[in-house]
Amino acid sequence: MSFVRVSKYRHVFGQTVKNDQCYDDIRVSRVTWDSHFCAINPKFVAIIVEASGGGAFLVIPLHRTGRIDSSHPTVCGHKGPVLDIAWCPHNDNIIASSSDDCSIKIWEIPENGLLSPLEEPLLELDYHSKKVGIISWHPVASNILLSAGCDNIIVIWNLDTQEAQIELDMHPDLIYNVCWNFNGSLICTACKDKTVRVIDPRENKIIAEKEKAHEGVRPMRAIFLKDDKVLTTGFSRMSERHVALWDKDNMEEPLATLELDVASGVLLPYYDPDSNIVYLYGKGDTVIRYYEYTNEEPYVHYISTFSSASTQRGMGFMPKRGLNVSKCEIARFYKLSERKCEPIVMTVPRKSDLFQEDLYPDTAGPEPALEAAEWFEGKNADPIFISLKPENVPTKNQEVKGLKKTILANRVAKKKENSSSANQSVASSSSDTSEVLKLQEMVQEIKTLTELVSNQEKRISQLEEKIAEITK
Template identity: 65%
Template sequence: MSFRRVVRQSKFRHVFAQAWKTEHCIDDVRVSRVTWDSPLCAVNPKFIAVIIEAGGGGAFLVVPINKSGRIDQSCPTVCGHLAPVLDIQWSPHDDNIIASASEDNTVKVWQIPDGGLNKPMTEAIVTLEGHSKRVGIIAWHPSALNILLSAGCDNAICVWNVRTGELVYQLNDSHPDIIYSVSWNKDGSALCTVCKDKALRVIDPRRGTVLKVKEKVHEGTRPMRAVFLSNGKILTTGFSRMSERQLALWDTKDLSEPMAVQEMDSSNGVLLPFYDPDTNMVYLCGKGDSTIRYFEITDESPYVHFLSLYSSKEPQRGAGFLCKRGVEVNKCEIARFYKLHERKVEPISMTVPRKSDLFQSDLYPDTASVEPALLAEEWIAGQDAPPLLVSLSGGYSAPTSKLGRDTLRGKPKLASQDSETGTTTSSVSSNAITSTTAAKEHKTEEIHHSRAARETDGNREQPKKEEDLLNELLAEMKALRAVVLAQNQRIELLERQLARIEDGDV
């Protein structure tokens, strides 16, 4: 008998990672040197935020996402903290709202004006005080408006209603040591945490109870990370007893044994996991090394499938992960990282090569929108709901934030058009040829409707003329599609040749 190896079918087996060209990077960014193992960067479809070095306090830089080139030393920053900033996170429900955690024991919430800062920002719209030691972790609720979690080196977890500034829940006795990582589940009804005592905990934050505990998730002594997956499983990263970096997958119904464990290498950099619930992929960025590994999580054994590894010459100080609303769907970009060098921010795109210029619905299922599913008061009262979803098929239009504290009060709306100009705005760039083709397709449909109406009315005037026009439009559409495909292939070839020249292969 002859045996044939069966290759697992997946549309993500050939995800291609590529760094952007030098002219599209951001230079002269003095990335923070704090020893806290946070990503140091947060990105959304409007802005890039990076924690930077600041004398006599804490600061982070915020620039529009399309910014490139050198950052002037006089560029305004968000600089209201009295000690170094340790973590920053954009609100999932308003692209102008960002929270920051600091060594000054506070969490502050800021509202960034459209277009970015034109002067230093020192006054936060909300300051949250409740921790007795430095605050190193913050995490917004995935579906409830204005609910923010913070975790500090006082081993406490605080849950805040940002609109009122009220501390609504505080968990002081759940962890005996420093908390390394906190992650909400899909509907925000539970948390998973990992702590210096090497234990994984599943917690109900509203009842203040620990639902599940698994001791010694990873045997090593270095920091761990945990992230809740959309199917209810938990993925952890850490170190083995022999100091090899590991990832493990856990079923919350039974934490006695991991569903899968993979060992990678013996580097000492903490693995920062970035999870994409739309594609069920996990990207692991090693802090202090130069690799990004990516995996696909499935419901069938062996559950965790290694896809590929992106490696570069320079190590990363941290990384920002762009949510799906900000990627370029017409380029089949499924993820984008912003890699922090010592003095540079470098975008890295993850794409799935496709020849067609049409919207790839299998790559882009509906993704989380900015519209919250619940108000803070509804979640506090015990309601749960997964994030509301939005389609990316027509591009995504980010709502314009209104300045002032009132933004924290209402639910932001998805906007397909600018209310003043009436023109459609989108974070997804469009191709002019594709737009022309779409217009011709629309016109072709109109001709079909026109003919049907005339035949219904018994009016069959000039059928030959319409037939000729239809054939002409179809021929022109076919020619345009051929041009688009040819140009795309030519561009890909030239980019590959340029990359080889830059790497010294030619």
């Protein structure tokens, strides 16, 4: 008698959305770098694109679907191709980017998206001597960013002080990826030397490692699961793609291994800690495989595979608080193909329209649980959870919070030092400057819109003249 494992996610299925809900005519970057090329939050879609004379990425408001005009403004302050982008988990208007030009930049996106090219970052961070291919925000503490470069160094930045506060120089070769654990107390890394390492960054020491986690020479990936198990993807000597699960307290042998197929695309994993589902996609593949993780053997359970017609060049993942809970949506991916960004919705089939509490446990919210200084001092905390019931989901960030507030205060403090009104308080200056900046932004937006209307009017008149000539 065959045994069917009981799981509420057994019938999860994926669906592409209608064409008018996609983002079309996007020149996705052709850089040969194994990053996702796409970052999503409940407000914006960000996509790394081809750019002449430097690096750029698009930022599109989530609702602005359809054809994206070639003149759509970009974030374009890098001198080399952009390699990675990441939205701040604690402020939906802040995004970080890293580049071939060895720099990391922090940007603030206006509430309604870009009306003109954005070239001036909030912050520019320089430390790495080679290109920076990996950036990752701390999941719990505010204003902490991790970066890893081709100089084989990991840096953890305190953005409150704009300093590289921790340097981890323990990798002899290229770092393929870095992942924080659930509360941000540890990181795990996959390296070109075929070793997976679990590192305590504040102690600057390796607490566990596994050499030759995968025998193949092609790139590996390593991510933390919610209970601090480590899941890795890689290749065998025969170029078969493998998945392995490890216990960081004993990494002699894997707890579980899966053999998938023979293909050249690096398997990039995405993990949802609320549902314990791991999604795997490969660059150049047309499928997304998904598995459920449990803490009992055989640990990793295959659920299903989503297939589409076009190959994927990258993928973005919507945070849980951006999903449509009324339609039992448990995940949403944004798949990049040649010139298109296509949302893929993963749904649990349920007949009831009521909120499904078993599918949506409380999830990590946008409020940081720690300040940067507290984390660097050694404190740990779990994320601050929020309910996904429609009436409880926060609709907008607090004004001038987190990173923006810190940077604004720093700028005001510098101006205060250089001005004659040194006796005024930083707090009042910050408030005044905030109002001035808002007014300047509004004036700039009005100017940009006026120019846009004027240009469109000229274009219309030119087209009318051409039509008149043709009809004659």
